[in-house]
Amino acid sequence: xxxxxxxxxxxxxxxxxxxxxxxxxxxxxxxxxxxxxxxxxxxxxxxxxxxxxxxxxxxxxxxxxxxxxxxxxxxxxxxxxxxxxxxxxxxxxxxxxxxxxxxxxxxxxxxxxxxxxxxxxxxxxxxxxxxxxxxxxxxxxxxxxxxxxxxxxxxxxxxxxxxxxxxxxxxxxxxxxxxxxxxxxxxxxxxxxxxxxxxxxxxxxxxxxxxxxxxxxxxxxxxxxxxxxxxxxxxxxxxxxxxxxxxxxxxxxxxxxxxxxxxxxxxxxxxxxxxxxxxxxxxxxxxxxxxxxxxxxxxxxxxxxxxxxxxxxxxxxxxxxxxxxxxxxxxxxxxxxxxxxxxxxxxxxxxxxxxxxxxxxxxxxxxxxxxxxxxxxxxxxxxxxxxxxxxxxxxxxxxxxxxxxxxxxxxxxxxxxxxxxxxxxxxxxxxxxxxxxxxxxxxxxxxxxxxxxxxxxxxxxxxxxxxxxxxxxxxxxxxxxxxxxxxxxxxxxxxxxxx
Amino acid sequence: xxxxxxxxxxxxxxxxxxxxxxxxxxxxxxxxxxxxxxxxxxxxxxxxxxxxxxxxxxxxxxxxxxxxxxxxxxxxxxxxxxxxxxxxxxxxxxxxxxxxxxxxxxxxxxxxxxxxxxxxxxxxxxxxxxxxxxxxxxxxxxxxxxxxxxxxxxxxxxxxxxxxxxxxxxxxxxxxxxxxxxxxxxxxxxxxxxxxxxxxxxxxxxxxxxxxxxxxxxxxxxxxxxxxxxxxxxxxxxxxxxxxxxxxxxxxxxxxxxxxxxxxxxxxxxxxxxxxxxxxxxxxxxxxxxxxxxxxxxxxxxxxxxxxxxxxxxxxxxxxxxxxxxxxxxxxxxxxxxxxxxxxxxxxxxxxxxxxxxxxxxxxxxxxxxxxxxxxxxxxxxxxxxxxxxxxxxxxxxxxxxxxxxxxxxxxxxxxxxxxxxxxxxxxxxxxxxxxxxxxxxxxxxxxxxxxxxxxxxxxxxxxxxxxxxxxxxxxxxxxxxxxxxxxxxxxxxxxxxx
Numbered sequence: 001x002x003x004x005x006x007x008x009x010x011x012x013x014x015x016x017x018x019x020x021x022x023x024x025x026x027x028x029x030x031x032x033x034x035x036x037x038x039x040x041x042x043x044x045x046x047x048x049x050x051x052x053x054x055x056x057x058x059x060x061x062x063x064x065x066x067x068x069x070x071x072x073x074x075x076x077x078x079x080x081x082x083x084x085x086x087x088x089x090x091x092x093x094x095x096x097x098x099x100x101x102x103x104x105x106x107x108x109x110x111x112x113x114x115x116x117x118x119x120x121x122x123x124x125x126x127x128x129x130x131x132x133x134x135x136x137x138x139x140x141x142x143x144x145x146x147x148x149x150x151x152x153x154x155x156x157x158x159x160x161x162x163x164x165x166x167x168x169x170x171x172x173x174x175x176x177x178x179x180x181x182x183x184x185x186x187x188x189x190x191x192x193x194x195x196x197x198x199x200x201x202x203x204x205x206x207x208x209x210x211x212x213x214x215x216x217x218x219x220x221x222x223x224x225x226x227x228x229x230x231x232x233x234x235x236x237x238x239x240x241x242x243x244x245x246x247x248x249x250x251x252x253x254x255x256x257x258x259x260x261x262x263x264x265x266x267x268x269x270x271x272x273x274x275x276x277x278x279x280x281x282x283x284x285x286x287x288x289x290x291x292x293x294x295x296x297x298x299x300x301x302x303x304x305x306x307x308x309x310x311x312x313x314x315x316x317x318x319x320x321x322x323x324x325x326x327x328x329x330x331x332x333x334x335x336x337x338x339x340x341x342x343x344x345x346x347x348x349x350x351x352x353x354x355x356x357x358x359x360x361x362x363x364x365x366x367x368x369x370x371x372x373x374x375x376x377x378x379x380x381x382x383x384x385x386x387x388x389x390x391x392x393x394x395x396x397x398x399x400x401x402x403x404x405x406x407x408x409x410x411x412x413x414x415x416x417x418x419x420x421x422x423x424x425x426x427x428x429x430x431x432x433x434x435x436x437x438x439x440x441x442x443x444x445x446x447x448x449x450x451x452x453x454x455x456x457x458x459x460x461x462x463x464x465x466x467x468x469x470x471x472x473x474x475x476x477x478x479x480x481x482x483x484x485x486x487x488x489x490x491x492x493x494x495x496x497x498x499x
Numbered sequence: 500x501x502x503x504x505x506x507x508x509x510x511x512x513x514x515x516x517x518x519x520x521x522x523x524x525x526x527x528x529x530x531x532x533x534x535x536x537x538x539x540x541x542x543x544x545x546x547x548x549x550x551x552x553x554x555x556x557x558x559x560x561x562x563x564x565x566x567x568x569x570x571x572x573x574x575x576x577x578x579x580x581x582x583x584x585x586x587x588x589x590x591x592x593x594x595x596x597x598x599x600x601x602x603x604x605x606x607x608x609x610x611x612x613x614x615x616x617x618x619x620x621x622x623x624x625x626x627x628x629x630x631x632x633x634x635x636x637x638x639x640x641x642x643x644x645x646x647x648x649x650x651x652x653x654x655x656x657x658x659x660x661x662x663x664x665x666x667x668x669x670x671x672x673x674x675x676x677x678x679x680x681x682x683x684x685x686x687x688x689x690x691x692x693x694x695x696x697x698x699x700x701x702x703x704x705x706x707x708x709x710x711x712x713x714x715x716x717x718x719x720x721x722x723x724x725x726x727x728x729x730x731x732x733x734x735x736x737x738x739x740x741x742x743x744x745x746x747x748x749x750x751x752x753x754x755x756x757x758x759x760x761x762x763x764x765x766x767x768x769x770x771x772x773x774x775x776x777x778x779x780x781x782x783x784x785x786x787x788x789x790x791x792x793x794x795x796x797x798x799x800x801x802x803x804x805x806x807x808x809x810x811x812x813x814x815x816x817x818x819x820x821x822x823x824x825x826x827x828x829x830x831x832x833x834x835x836x837x838x839x840x841x842x843x844x845x846x847x848x849x850x851x852x853x854x855x856x857x858x859x860x861x862x863x864x865x866x867x868x869x870x871x872x873x874x875x876x877x878x879x880x881x882x883x884x885x886x887x888x889x890x891x892x893x894x895x896x897x898x899x900x901x902x903x904x905x906x907x908x909x910x911x912x913x914x915x916x917x918x919x920x921x922x923x924x925x926x927x928x929x930x931x932x933x934x935x936x937x938x939x940x941x942x943x944x945x946x947x948x949x950x951x952x953x954x955x956x957x958x959x960x961x962x963x964x965x966x967x968x969x970x971x972x973x974x975x976x977x978x979x980x981x982x983x984x985x986x987x988x989x990x991x992x993x994x995x996x997x998x
Binding site: 100102123126258 | 506507508509510511517520534549550551552553554557566567584588592596599600601622623624625626627628630631632634635752755756757758974978
């Protein structure tokens, strides 16, 4: 038996167990192959990767130390009696190997894989293997099976609500924060909208990042559900909710290995929405040469897949393919995007028109899930709700209910990117703009990002500012500066604007 | 700037860097996406995965702590000035993604991937992605490109030796330790044989494990090379040699995710032998229904692949396909296998005949790489060297030169597995025998394993012992006992031996 100790180390979703090299309960110095152990003592077996320590101040030979992730799972006090054993590989890894060999897996196999991932029986390497193996090819029924498995056991039920809506954008377009505006409009209309959203993955700001500039988004299940019941809408960061756990672990690996497959995204999104009790879902697929989805063909294929899975799981889905050729709105990065969102909700004259129009279009489509609304009316109803100030009112109510956030400062280190020619903005490279924003610190620092002063079609004089970089610290600022000179992301044609 | 600290934690080939959550040089509490950092201060940039610590006793906000792997690489004293930056993904990951998408990669791409792995720019997850992506399909030129890349820069040259030989068995057959006997015979004949060998991956004992029962196998490059020059032969554990570093990292991930593809094995083996300066290589592919290679077809495909890569890299290769239908020798596990090997070398009457014959056959093939030897003579020359005691003499010289090992005890916890019928041993299931051995602790404890008292064709009386389990501790012993009852791995037919 070993005595439990907590080593306050956060390892980004991986369970680690530390044993002294002279551990009394297990001879660890010979271990070079199987490094995963089972830890017994709590209600459930906890699986962890072994780290061998040569310092009794960290871990005594009579102790086992667990990192934050594993310690939280075992849910026992320090000093508790713990026994360990070598872990055999989870049987579902055989299915992963079948997938590597090019086979189609059954829904039972997907269910076993996801159960083992949820139980933390998969290392991050194992998850990566599964993702890569299923990344090259998945049949539609496989995507369905994966989605069902990801939904899991904990599903929110919304009592007597016949329609529970949400919206999700497949992303890749900088600045595109229609979600928050849509939520306010739809909530004001009266349809329940339990909006779950993500932190930035590899972009400048996720919806949760932008919303967290305005309000607390780290809500637990109970708070989230009661706020939706009270106000018809709430916006929570998905990470804090106790739903679709495997999906979080998979996303964490996806962002770490930088492999993001559309099939996985589709099943992950649908699973999260299903777990949140959403019955009617609007999905926005922006298409652009420098967006995540590059062609209408690709978008159509994805739309068919999403529709198939949605139909099979009795979810009403409306997929719209939108223009993703340039950033939406002016701000890129949480603080700047929140500014744009509030300008739209406040009906400011200088609110970005593209963000306004896209939000109304999408909110309109969402409202039309309501059978009482005639086809084509959604947009006008949405516009009335926005211009009347009712959307702003709901937004303020949501912010108040979730808790107003101490608003972070906009990055004080700035640089204006100047046009060296006169002409018209011909194109803005989404992927480059996103990269420059990330280099400047966006995604990590809410106040970092880019403020786009010119959009496609705008006339530009030589010497005018195209956009402004904001950074929060000198390292990021220097890095963004050193790379932006190569290519600003803007293409300016020499012709006149009135040509 | 941060102050360097060493946290004596061994993480099985992964570099970890520990920062305090209030680190003065980097705001870590927002990091949820990119978790890999670059550590500057030493001669080379060191890449490491970030772990966030909430205990100033472990790491102060002004410090950066590195685990054993990373600390060894940065090669600076504690207290040294260190700066860090977020690491961008290595560019060669784009090639991994191309492989995931089903493309054929160029030799330049393999070279970049392997260079980045060697520089520790790949996380274990990244390596797993690469292995899985290339696991489903690799063209022969790709295997060649991977092999060339794995050889790396550090190659042993053996001065004026025209022929430098080695032998490698693709494994999967319990007990099969011909390698050590062959090395003694070939060394006694006079051909230089720098035998590099592995520790057990997922089997009961690798060649290095068995040899380390007899002698020290952890030799550095210089010692290994000078011993081969002096004695014509030495047996070193490949892990300790400074060659084909990427191959070690890849093997470590392979054993952890349990994915071992023949194409990877082939390129890894050939790369290690090429790096060791071997010019003539004998490869043994045992085939059996319960071996790693199950059919002659599969073995032939692998043989063609190995021959192609060998030809292109100007290595003389002789591939033999042998009978892998049952264990070779009686002992399974390092101590028991070393016993069998020494019985053969000592010409003992009770030496396992199958091990003896196979060793002579393979040693004969190796000797025939010598152009002075006429075809067909190899076996007889090998036999003369063995029976005259010259092989034993060379073996003793090798043991003495490398340093005699303190021989580990055979596991004292034993159980005899008894036949419940009379008849003849019809078949022995290699895969089951290997598993039972691993469960009993073999692979981790040299003294654990199985002693096979009956082989295929042997008559058995009801109540006679088929094999004996040896374990070194009660946990392993209990586990092996609990699973062996289901299926012993022996099939016994009811017919008489003289039928």
